[in-house]
Amino acid sequence: MAVIVLAGTIGAGKSSLTEMLVKELGTTAFYESVEDNEVLPLFYSDPKKYAFLLQIYFLNRRFATIKKALAHQNNVLDRSIYEDSLLFHLNADLGRASEIEVGVYDELLDNMLEELEYSSFKKRPDLMIHIKVSFETMLARIKKRNRSYEQIEFDPTLYDYYKELNRRYEIWFDEFDVCPKLEIDGDRYDFIDDDEAAEEVLNQIKTKLAELGKLEEEPNYQTTNDVAKGILN
Template sequence: MEKNVIVLAGMIGAGKSSYTELISKELGSKAFYESIQDNRILELFYKEPKRWAFALQIYFLNTRFRSIKQALLDQNNVLDRSIYEDALFTQINFEEGNISEPEMDTYLDLLDNMMEEIDTLPKKSPDLLIYLRGSLETVLKRIKMRGRPYEQIHLNPGLLDYYTTLHSRYDDWFTSYHHSDTLVINIDEIDIHNEEDARILMLQIRKKLKEVRH
C-alpha cells in the first residue's frame, strides 16, 4: 500500500478533525489530532488574549513541530492541522496587539529554526494539503453547533471580529502556501457525514494522490 502524509487546513470549525478521522480510516493511516484536552492555555487565551497569546502560540508551535516530525518520519499520517498554518494565527494576534514585536520576532525565528530542522529529514514535506474552504456563515454555524463554551460569540462578543478577520485572511494564507500539492474542498457544499459525499471526497483525494506521485 502507498504511504502518504496529508495535512488538513482551514478555519476554526471547518471540520478538520472529522475529515482527519474519515481520511485516515479510509487510507489506513494514522491520525494526529490537536490535543485540546491537554491544552491548559487555550481557554485562558480566549478569556485574556493579551496575557496568553504568545504562550499559546509557543504551545501550538511545539506540539505541531512534534507532530509533523513524527508524521514525516512515519510517512503514513493525516494531521488535523499543521505547523504551516499557525503563523497566520500568530500574525493576526500580533496585528491585534495581543503579541508584541519582540515576541513576534522570537516566534518567527523559532519557526525558521524548526523549518530548517524539518528540511534535514528524509521526507521534508507532506504529500498533500487539503484546504477546507467555506463561508464565514458556515464556520460560525459549526462553531455554534459544536458548542465549546470559550469559542461562543454570545458569551464573548469580541470573538466575532477575531473570526471575521481570520476568515478573511485564510485564502491569502492558502495562496502563499508552497510546501506541497493542494486540494480545495468547498465545505459549504460537501457534508462528509453523508455517505455519497464522503465517497466522492475520497475518490477526489485518491485521484489527487495519484497525480502527486507521478
C-alpha cells in the same frame, strides 16, 4: 510514504475529515492538541495575556507531532505547522503580542521549518488539503461543536476575530506553495451526515493522490471515476 496535512479555519472540519480519511486509507491520524490543551481556555478568556504562550505551546506540540508522524509510513495531520504564523500574526496585529515576541516567534518558527526542510527529516507534506468554508458556515460549525470558550455569546469580539481569520485563510491558501495542494468545498459537502457527500470528498482526495503517484493498485479501494485505486505508497 505519504504525509497529508489538513488545513482550514476554526471549525472547518479538519478533525472530522482526518478521522474519515485515515479510516478510508488505513493510515494514522495525528490530531491537534485541544482537549488536553490547558492554555487554550486561558487564551480565550484573556487573549492579550496568553497569545504568545499559546503560540509557543502549539508550535512545540506541532513540532513534536511532526517528528512522531514522520516515523510512520502514512499519516494525516490535523492542521499544519504552516498555519501557525497566520494565526499568530492575526493576534499580533490585534495588539496581543509585543514586537519582541513577534520577532522571537518568527525566528523560532523559521528555525523549526528549516529543521524540517534541511536536516534529518528532509520532508515536506505530500499533499496539503484546505477545507474552505464561508464565514457563515464557520460560525454555524463553531456553534454546532459547542466548545464554550469559542462561542460568540462568551465573547462578542470573537465575531470580528473569526471573520478576519477566515478572510486571511483564503489569501494564505492561494499563496501556499510548499507542496501540492487541494481545496475541498466545506460549504457544499456535508461529509458528516451525508454519505454521498463524504464519498465525493474522499474521491476528490484519492484522485489527487493518484495524480501525484501516491496511491497504488489495491482492489479494496475504489473511486467513482476509477482513476484512483489503492493505498498510499
